Amino acid sequence: xxxxxxxxxxxxxxxxxxxxxxxxxxxxxxxxxxxxxxxxxxxxxxxxxxxxxxxxxxxxxxxxxxxxxxxxxxxxxxxxxxxxxxxxxxxxxxxxxxxxxxxxxxxxxxxxxxxxxxxxxxxxxxxxxxxxxxxxxxxxxxxxxxxxxxxxxxxxxxxxxxxxxxxxxxxxxxxxxxxxxxxxxxxxxxxxxxxxxxxxxxxxxxxxxxxxxxxxxxxxxxxxxxxxxxxxxxxxxxxxxxxxxxxxxxxxxxxxxxxxxxxxxxxxxxxxxxxxxxxxxxxxxxxxxxxxxxxxxxxxxxxxxxxxxxxxxxxxxxxxxxxxxxxxxxxxxxxxxxxxxxxxxxxxxxxxxxxxxxxxxxxxxxxxxxxxxxxxxxxxxxxxxxxxxxxxxxxxxxxxxxxxxxxxxxxxxx
Amino acid sequence: xxxxxxxxxxxxxxxxxxxxxxxxxxxxxxxxxxxxxxxxxxxxxxxxxxxxxxxxxxxxxxxxxxxxxxxxxxxxxxxxxxxxxxxxxxxxxxxxxxxxxxxxxxxxxxxxxxxxxxxxxxxx
Numbered sequence: 001x002x003x004x005x006x007x008x009x010x011x012x013x014x015x016x017x018x019x020x021x022x023x024x025x026x027x028x029x030x031x032x033x034x035x036x037x038x039x040x041x042x043x044x045x046x047x048x049x050x051x052x053x054x055x056x057x058x059x060x061x062x063x064x065x066x067x068x069x070x071x072x073x074x075x076x077x078x079x080x081x082x083x084x085x086x087x088x089x090x091x092x093x094x095x096x097x098x099x100x101x102x103x104x105x106x107x108x109x110x111x112x113x114x115x116x117x118x119x120x121x122x123x124x125x126x127x128x129x130x131x132x133x134x135x136x137x138x139x140x141x142x143x144x145x146x147x148x149x150x151x152x153x154x155x156x157x158x159x160x161x162x163x164x165x166x167x168x169x170x171x172x173x174x175x176x177x178x179x180x181x182x183x184x185x186x187x188x189x190x191x192x193x194x195x196x197x198x199x200x201x202x203x204x205x206x207x208x209x210x211x212x213x214x215x216x217x218x219x220x221x222x223x224x225x226x227x228x229x230x231x232x233x234x235x236x237x238x239x240x241x242x243x244x245x246x247x248x249x250x251x252x253x254x255x256x257x258x259x260x261x262x263x264x265x266x267x268x269x270x271x272x273x274x275x276x277x278x279x280x281x282x283x284x285x286x287x288x289x290x291x292x293x294x295x296x297x298x299x300x301x302x303x304x305x306x307x308x309x310x311x312x313x314x315x316x317x318x319x320x321x322x323x324x325x326x327x328x329x330x331x332x333x334x335x336x337x338x339x340x341x342x343x344x345x346x347x348x349x350x351x352x353x354x355x356x357x358x359x360x361x362x363x364x365x366x367x368x369x370x371x372x373x374x375x376x377x378x379x380x381x382x383x384x385x386x387x388x389x390x391x392x393x394x395x396x397x398x399x400x401x402x403x404x405x406x407x408x409x410x411x412x413x414x
Numbered sequence: 415x416x417x418x419x420x421x422x423x424x425x426x427x428x429x430x431x432x433x434x435x436x437x438x439x440x441x442x443x444x445x446x447x448x449x450x451x452x453x454x455x456x457x458x459x460x461x462x463x464x465x466x467x468x469x470x471x472x473x474x475x476x477x478x479x480x481x482x483x484x485x486x487x488x489x490x491x492x493x494x495x496x497x498x499x500x501x502x503x504x505x506x507x508x509x510x511x512x513x514x515x516x517x518x519x520x521x522x523x524x525x526x527x528x529x530x531x532x533x534x535x536x537x538x
Contacts, residue, residue, distance in 0.1 A: 005435055005519070006427070006518060006519020006520055007519070009427040009430050009431060009519070009520075010424065010427050010519065010520050012426070012427070013425075013426030013427035013429070013430055014426075052519065052520045054489070055489050056424075056520070218426075218429055218430065221429065221464055221466050222426070224466040225425075225465070225466055225483070228466070228482040228483035229481075229482045229483075234466075234482075237466065274463060275464065275467050278463060278467040279466070279467055282467070282469055282482055285480070
């Protein structure tokens with residue numbers, strides 16, 4: 001094990017709060033990041049010898065602020081770091097600063113930091129890349145691997161994103177309640193997008209992209225600690241934990257997709273399920289229903305079923321009906337149709353999805369489900385057409401292979 | 415004497431551990447636990463879910479009030495606990511030093527002598 005492991009982990013943990021405070025202080029993302037990097041270098045020198053400070057984030061903010069001031073003053077980055085004895089009185093200062101940090105202030109700091117990553121001028125992939133780099137502190141190389149692009153291209157993407165938000169006016173005053181709610185919603189959407197980047201990866205990319213799911217869950221927990229009574233944030237965290245609990249069962253040894261009902265439920269991560277269910281329980285107490293909570297409730301019904309045949313499909317159909325009322329979309333209706341097929345049979349489900357044909361003309365899952373329903377109804381020729389369309393629209397080799405296996409079964413049945 | 419060892423650490427730091435690091439720490443801690451178990455000194459061991467999964471009931475004038483989150487916002491969170499049998503505080507300190515060496519870096523262990531303990535019947 002890396003001897004310095006704990007220092008690295010302490011720096012990662014302190015990063016959001018420290019960078020967010022330095023951003024408020026310098027009002028410039030690049031300066032804030034540089035100041036934080038400087039402080040990290042100091043920490044790597046001093047913490048292994050002196051042990052961790054009582055409040056690592058406060059230590060880093062203080063040191064980063066001083067370094068940043070020096071940097072601004074000299075406008076030079078070639079200066080050596082100041083001598084260790086200059087930090088000798090840090091203990092008291094750190095304690096005083098920690099007291100001041102214990103207010104509402106740092107909540108809004110971190111929310112602001114996350115929110116600028118969600119700037120509406122930025123395309124979603126840039127939002128995610130920026131959050132991974134600035135808030136999570138992932139090395140550019142790892143982000144590049146996760147997005148299947150070269151490191152230079154990713155570096156450029158992040159630089160462009162920063163330039164764009166640098167040109168936008170950032171509000172540094174304390175947000176009002178409605179503005180805070182808007183920011184929270186934007187940040188939650190970005191976090192779920194980040195999660196899906198990792199979740200939608202095939203088995204072959206799981207190593208590079210799987211960490212995106214972990215980062216998304218970490219960010220959701222961070223948000224929850226700042227806003228502990230927000231049921232939709234609880235729902236978001238629960239949804240991701242419950243979906244991620246199945247990570248080891250979703251692909252077989254050859255990297256082929258294993259459908260939910262065929263998965264080995266013994267390989268689902270029980271700790272993640274326990275945490276997801278606990279968060280959902282907490283959220284539902286608030287009686288303020290929202291899309292993340294409803295989707296988490298669906299995931300919870302799957303997690304609670306010991307065997308596939310124990311799944312409460314009528315309840316799942318109802319939940320998707322509820323989701324249609326708060327967040328109507330053809331994809332939600334498609335999901336409800338899956339549950340309806342289980343409850344009322346394929347004919348009812350097929351009738352439900354026919355009106356979606358136009359809206360979902362380019363959607364892999366629409367044709368996958370349509371083919372499967374037609375197959376159930378013995379309409380093999382039409383099923384084959386739908387499956388072929390699905391293969392053409394598949395987003396990954398695993399998706400295409402999965403449908404091909406359906407087709408093979410269809411051929412064999414004839 | 416029975417002692418409770420309350421394990422505090424930064425939830426964020428522990429949450430950022432890689433699987434390898436996590437497994438490594440658990441293996442090292444298991445060595446300490448096994449020694450205690452062999453000596454018949456190891457009681458229940460619990461690891462808690464993150465504080466974000468916590469709910470707090472505050473006793474108030476108008477009856478119990480349910481609040482989301484942990485009882486207190488602290489820099490380091492209560493992540494788990496042990497109950498161990500020790501002949502003296504020195505023995506407890508020696509044991510907890512072993513735990514600290516197995517999992518170095520940030521965090522603290524609070525050692526609290528136990529005044530009453532009922533084993534109960536629950537085994538998860």
